[in-house]
Amino acid sequence: MRRIRAAAVGAVTLSLVLTAAACGGGSSGSEGSNEQPKTLTYWASNQGANLEFDKKVLQPELDKFEKETGIKVKLEVVPWSDLLNRILTATTSGQGPDVLNIGNTWSASLQATGALLPWDAEKLKTIGGRDRFVESALGSTGVQGQDPAAVPLYSMAYALYYNKKLFAEAGIAEPPATWDELAAAGKKLTAKGHNGLGAEGSNLSNNIHQVFVLGKQHGADFFTPDGKPDFTSDGAVAAVKQYVDLMAEQKIVAPGNAEYAQNQSLSDFAKDKTGMVLWQTASATFKAQGMNDDEWGVAPAPVQSGEPGPGKATNSMVAGINMAVFKNTKNIDGAKKFVNFMTSEEEQVILNKAYGSIPPVKAAQEDPAFNTPALAVLRETLASSATALPQVPEESQFETVVGTAVKELFAEAAAGRPVTTESVRAKLEKAQQQMPKN
Amino acid sequence: MTLTAAPDTGERKARKSSPGAPRTRRSGRLRRISLPYLLLLPALLLELLVHLVPMVIGIAVSFKELTQFYIRDWTTAPWAGLDNYSLAVDFDAPVGEALLNSFITTCLFTVLSVGLCWLLGAAAAIFMQESFRGRGFLRTLFLVPYALPVYAAVITWAFMFQRDNGLINHVVHDQLGLTDSPPFWLIGDNSFVALLVVSVWKGWPFAFLIIMAGLQNIPREIYEAAALDGAGVWQQVRRITLPSLRPVNQVLVLVLFLWTFNDFNTPFVLFGEAAPEAADLISLHIYQSSFQTWNFGTGSAMSVLLLLFLLVVTGVYLLLTSRGRKASDA
Numbered sequence: 001m002r003r004i005r006a007a008a009v010g011a012v013t014l015s016l017v018l019t020a021a022a023c024g025g026g027s028s029g030s031e032g033s034n035e036q037p038k039t040l041t042y043w044a045s046n047q048g049a050n051l052e053f054d055k056k057v058l059q060p061e062l063d064k065f066e067k068e069t070g071i072k073v074k075l076e077v078v079p080w081s082d083l084l085n086r087i088l089t090a091t092t093s094g095q096g097p098d099v100l101n102i103g104n105t106w107s108a109s110l111q112a113t114g115a116l117l118p119w120d121a122e123k124l125k126t127i128g129g130r131d132r133f134v135e136s137a138l139g140s141t142g143v144q145g146q147d148p149a150a151v152p153l154y155s156m157a158y159a160l161y162y163n164k165k166l167f168a169e170a171g172i173a174e175p176p177a178t179w180d181e182l183a184a185a186g187k188k189l190t191a192k193g194h195n196g197l198g199a200e201g202s203n204l205s206n207n208i209h210q211v212f213v214l215g216k217q218h219g220a221d222f223f224t225p226d227g228k229p230d231f232t233s234d235g236a237v238a239a240v241k242q243y244v245d246l247m248a249e250q251k252i253v254a255p256g257n258a259e260y261a262q263n264q265s266l267s268d269f270a271k272d273k274t275g276m277v278l279w280q281t282a283s284a285t286f287k288a289q290g291m292n293d294d295e296w297g298v299a300p301a302p303v304q305s306g307e308p309g310p311g312k313a314t315n316s317m318v319a320g321i322n323m324a325v326f327k328n329t330k331n332i333d334g335a336k337k338f339v340n341f342m343t344s345e346e347e348q349v350i351l352n353k354a355y356g357s358i359p360p361v362k363a364a365q366e367d368p369a370f371n372t373p374a375l376a377v378l379r380e381t382l383a384s385s386a387t388a389l390p391q392v393p394e395e396s397q398f399e400t401v402v403g404t405a406v407k408e409l410f411a412e413a414a415a416g417r418p419v420t421t422e423s424v425r426a427k428l429e430k431a432q433q434q435m436p437k438n
Numbered sequence: 439m440t441l442t443a444a445p446d447t448g449e450r451k452a453r454k455s456s457p458g459a460p461r462t463r464r465s466g467r468l469r470r471i472s473l474p475y476l477l478l479l480p481a482l483l484l485e486l487l488v489h490l491v492p493m494v495i496g497i498a499v500s501f502k503e504l505t506q507f508y509i510r511d512w513t514t515a516p517w518a519g520l521d522n523y524s525l526a527v528d529f530d531a532p533v534g535e536a537l538l539n540s541f542i543t544t545c546l547f548t549v550l551s552v553g554l555c556w557l558l559g560a561a562a563a564i565f566m567q568e569s570f571r572g573r574g575f576l577r578t579l580f581l582v583p584y585a586l587p588v589y590a591a592v593i594t595w596a597f598m599f600q601r602d603n604g605l606i607n608h609v610v611h612d613q614l615g616l617t618d619s620p621p622f623w624l625i626g627d628n629s630f631v632a633l634l635v636v637s638v639w640k641g642w643p644f645a646f647l648i649i650m651a652g653l654q655n656i657p658r659e660i661y662e663a664a665a666l667d668g669a670g671v672w673q674q675v676r677r678i679t680l681p682s683l684r685p686v687n688q689v690l691v692l693v694l695f696l697w698t699f700n701d702f703n704t705p706f707v708l709f710g711e712a713a714p715e716a717a718d719l720i721s722l723h724i725y726q727s728s729f730q731t732w733n734f735g736t737g738s739a740m741s742v743l744l745l746l747f748l749l750v751v752t753g754v755y756l757l758l759t760s761r762g763r764k765a766s767d768a
Contacts (some may be wrong), residue, residue, distance in 0.1 A: 085729060092509050109732070113506045202625065204712060256602040259624045261710055393506065400730040404712040411625040411714065433532040436505055436733050 032117065032325070032332035040073045040334050043086070045101040045321055047154065047355040049288035051077045057354045065341050071334045084396070090326065091115040098329040099338050102150055104140040104320045105205075105389045105399070111142040111149035112393035117325040117332075118147035127151065127340040137360035140318045140388040150322035151343060152360035154352055156281040157381040158209065158316035160299045166194050166275040167297075175299035177306040179242070182276070186252025189275040196252030198265030198277040201410035204403025207243075208389070209317050210278065211406060214239035216314035216387055217304055222398060223390040231402060231432040232425055240406060241424045248413035258407075258414035269296075280319045283374055284356040298374045300381055308385035316386040320360065358382060394435060401431040493745075500738035509734065522739035533727075537740060539715065540723040544699060547630070547719060551637045552694045556687070558638065559645025564675060567653055577650075584643035592707035595636045599623035599708075624709060629717040636704055641697070645690060652686035653679070688759045695755075696748065720744060 042062070048054045054077040062073040076097070078086055084106065090096025091113050102110060110116055117123075119141075124130050130138065137155050141148035160182075162175050170189050176182040186196025200206045215222060220235025230236070247253035254274075257265055266282060268274040270289035278301055286296055300308045301315040308315040323342060325335045341347060348364035358379050359365050370379060389395060405427040413419050499512060500522055508515035528534040562580060566573055583591065598605040600623075607620040623632040656679065664674050680687075702721040705713050711730060713722050724744065728737025 088509065088729070088732075092512070094510075109506060114510050202710065202712075254602075255622075256620075259601055259622060396506075397731045397733075400712070400726070407625075407712060408715070411622070414622060415626050430532045434536075434731065436731065 032327055032329040032335070034333055035330040037331055037334055038071060040071055040099060040329075040331055040338055041097040042073050042075050042338070043083070043097040043100040044075060044077045045083055045103070046077055046079050047321070047357070049284060051079065057351065061342075061347060061350065065338060068341070069334070069337055071331070071337065073338065087115075088113075094328045096326045096328060098326055098331055098335045100324055100326060101153065101321050102324050103205075104137075104150075104152065104318065104322045105395055107140060107142045107149050107322055108391040108393050109396040110324070111146065115327055116149045117327050117329075117335075118149060119151055120147045123336065124148075124151075126336050127343055132343070132361055132363065134360045134362055134365070134382065136318050136382050136386055136388065137320055140320065140391065141322055143391050143393070150324035151339060152320055153323040153342060154321045154355060154357040155360040155382055156319035156357050157378045157386050158213065158278055158280050158301050158319065159377050159381060160276060160278055160301050161269065161282050161286075162276045162297050162299065163269055163272060163274070164295055164297055165272060166192070170194070170275065175297060176276075176302055177299070178304060179302050181306075182302045183246075183250045183252060185276070186246075186250060190252060194272075195254040195257075195268060195274040196250075196276065197246060198260075198269055198274040199246065199253045199257045199410075200260045200263070200265050201247075201258035201414070202261035202407050204407060205399055207403045207406035207410075208399045209280075209319070211236075211240050211243050211402070212317055212389055213301070213314055213387075214242050217312050218242075219312055221390065222402065223392050223394075227390075227392045227394075229394065229398065229432050229435045231428040237421060237425045237428060240402075240409065240428065241419065241421060244406065244409045244413055244419050244424070247410060248419040255414035255416075258410040280316075281355075281357050281378060293374075298377050300377055300385070303385075308381065310385065310387075314385055314387045316381045318382065318386045318388040320357070397435055401434045402428070405431040496738050497742055499734055500742045502735050504734040504738070506732045509732075512734075515735070518735055522735045523743070525736055526739050526743060533736070536718070537720075537723065537727075540718045540720050543630070543716070543718055544720040547634060547637070547717075548695060548698045550634055551641060551698045552691060554634075554638045555641040555645045555694055555698075556691060558642040559647075560649050560683075562642075562646045563649040563653055564679060566650065580646055581643045583639050584647070588640070588703045589707055591640065592636060592704055595632075595639075596624065596708050599632050625714050627714075627716045629709065629714040633705055633708060633717045633719070636708060637698060637701065640704065641694060645694065648686060648690045649683060652683045656682045692752065692755060696752070699748065 044054060044058055046054055048057060055075065058075055058077070062075055066072050080103075083101075083103070087096070087100065087102065087106075087110065091110075096115075102116075111118075121130070133152050134155065137152035138148065141150050141152065160175060166189060167175075167185075170185070170192050172185050172188055176185045182197070189196045199210075212222065215236050218235035218238045220230075220233045220239060222229065222231055222236055224230045247255065247257065263285065265274060265277055266279065266285050267289055269277050270286055270291040283293070287293070303309075303313045303315045305313055307313060323339055325332070325339065329335050342351070343361055345361060345363045348359040348361045349367045349369065352359040352364065353367075353369045356375075358370060358375060359367075364370075365379065370376075390398065392398075409419055409424060409427055412423070499515075501517060501519065502508075502512065502515040503518040503521070504512055504515040525531070525533050526537055529538045566577060597603075601607055601620050604623070606623060611617050611620040621628055623629060660678050660682075661674055664678055669677065700721050701719060702725065705717060705719045705722045706725070709717060709722075712726065713719065720740075721744075724737050724740045727740055728734045
């Protein structure tokens with residue numbers, strides 16, 4: 001009996017302790033603290049061919065940082081499929097990393113949560129000031145007029161990658177510069193039994209990047225200047241239709257691409273099945289797929305006029321990764337030091353070289369490593385003809401609802417059903433009605 | 439529960455007759471009465487913590503306008519009254535229409551999946567009742583889908599369902615020539631079939647296992663007697679096996695129904711973040727309505743509606759089946 005009573009008392013105590021522990025641990029101060037000055041947790045996004053590759057690239061640099069400052073950085077490379085959910089969870093619970101990478105298009109959405117440390121002028125000074133960074137990359141760090149929610153770390157841009165062997169077979173001498181030329185080249189390729197252009201019809205983010213750029217070329221933004229969704233303007237409808245028509249009407253995108261979402265189009269390209277892809281910073285992926293650097297070429301993504309530039313001649317979104325500090329950090333000074341380290345000229349060269357991206361830090365761009373023909377195209381695009389996706393808090397929702405609409409239209413095109421201006425408009429109308437009302 | 443309580447009452451009766459001072463007896467009685475509750479307390483508290491508290495918070499959130507502006511501290515989100523609910527059940531507007539569509543899809547999917555799982559499981563269990571060479575091997579083989587980790591299994595299915603390189607189309611189109619062009623399985627209308635196939639493949643071994651266990655309790659003599667009376671195999675199944683399995687089936691169907699109706703992993707792994715309309719199961723739909731569009735208030739409202747629906751279905755089902763059982767017992 002005594003033993004049972006002891007067990008009961010033990011069980012009750014244990015459960016009370018558990019309850020108390022679970023209820024405790026709320027969020028701490030709002031601007032970070034320096035309670036744990038010797039360690040940092042860092043969530044890196046997946047930039048290389050796989051998570052292991054990233055660890056191999058980053059770990060030596062983190063060791064270097066530890067040697068310099070005595071701060072140990074615990075690294076976790078988070079796959080893209082989990083990153084945003086992990087950040088949302090961390091935001092809700094207040095238990096997150098100290099420093100993290102975010103897709104730059106999420107900047108405004110995450111800024112609205114108030115979970116990220118704003119980089120006011122004073123804080124920017126600790127990492128060398130605003131002027132060190134390329135202007136287009138800074139344009140994708142949060143809502144205009146507010147302090148940036150993050151600082152640029154890697155920059156990327158879209159370009160037209162073409163398979164040299166298939167181009168030679170089809171007798172295409174020059175990479176296409178306009179959409180008409182692209183369609184013509186695609187038809188020559190399909191006549192030879194290859195796929196003209198690759199697409200990732202079920203990849204929502206990629207769908208958004210493509211239709212956003214086409215929207216710009218049709219003079220449409222997907223948001224009004226005061227940040228209201230505007231998905232059904234004539235320009236937006238024309239942009240979405242033009243993209244889906246590459247499969248539905250031009251038939252230069254193979255129907256099978258409608259279900260692609262895991263870079264299968266890049267693997268088709270590397271396997272000499274597809275002649276062209278519109279992609280961002282694809283060189284590392286091609287290499288991982290076993291393709292030599294001299295087997296593919298790169299040209300600016302097409303525009304109506306053939307001459308990329310600002311406004312209607314936009315041919316890329318500003319793609320890239322930003323680095324942010326979590327407001328709940330327990331090592332605010334260390335976090336700033338780490339951001340300073342990662343955006344230093346030396347680290348920018350090492351990291352961007354490893355990932356095949358462009359450094360958003362001007363001084364680092366001078367390095368000859370970024371002057372290869374492939375990277376020169378991307379650098380030029382970022383400097384002169386790339387536009388940031390809408391910097392509005394609802395950007396993330398926009399990606400989901402419009403990206404899904406494009407996915408569904410691709411599915412219809414793949415099934416051989418007609419895609420008309422009306423059907424595109426109806427899908428976009430439905431997407432717009434799903435946006436939260438403010 | 440009733441089983442564990444039975445020996446306790448027996449013990450109590452025995453103890454009552456034993457002599458002792460009235461005070462000790464009273465405190466001893468108190469101790470005996472409170473002991474079970476005391477021992478249940480940890481489980482109760484954990485249940486509260488793991489299930490009930492989040493549920494209550496979820497219900498509270500469903501009355502709030504919880505978007506990304508407030509997730510850092512959800513208590514500061516403004517109250518939305520019944521707005522989230524009216525948005526979810528306004529079937530003329532896209533959000534409500536999509537929810538209704540998803541609900542109908544889920545109901546159809548659940549009925550078909552549970553029905554097929556049960557049918558396959560029952561058929562296999564009945565055929566394997568007789569002992570024959572290789573029975574143990576087949577039993578193990580049939581349980582493999584149930585033992586495999588869901589993610590690994592469904593990812594493999596997703597590969598097999600690919601249009602251009604998948605195994606399914608290789609067989610259906612390339613080898614058997616059943617279709618003019620290779621069909622899509624992961625987008626468009628066929629995605630419902632794909633989802634159903636994976637769900638049944640994953641779920642039927644459980645039905646098989648449970649029914650097989652239930653069959654062990656049916657005495658062989660009944661079958662022998664029936665055979666002597668001239669009953670065929672089909673009559674034996676209909677008149678002996680199925681009625682004897684009734685209590686087992688009752689629980690099995692309920693559990694399968696709840697699992698299938700709430701299944702999230704299968705569609706999520708198969709279709710990714712945006713399921714095709716034809717296979718837009720409700721749990722994935724709610725996930726998308728909350729996590730993808732960051733509108734946790736509306737998502738919670740939909741979850742509460744789903745919870746109510748499942749409670750009603752479960753309640754009615756238990757009421758009907760227990761009434762049926764009482765009638766058959768009487």
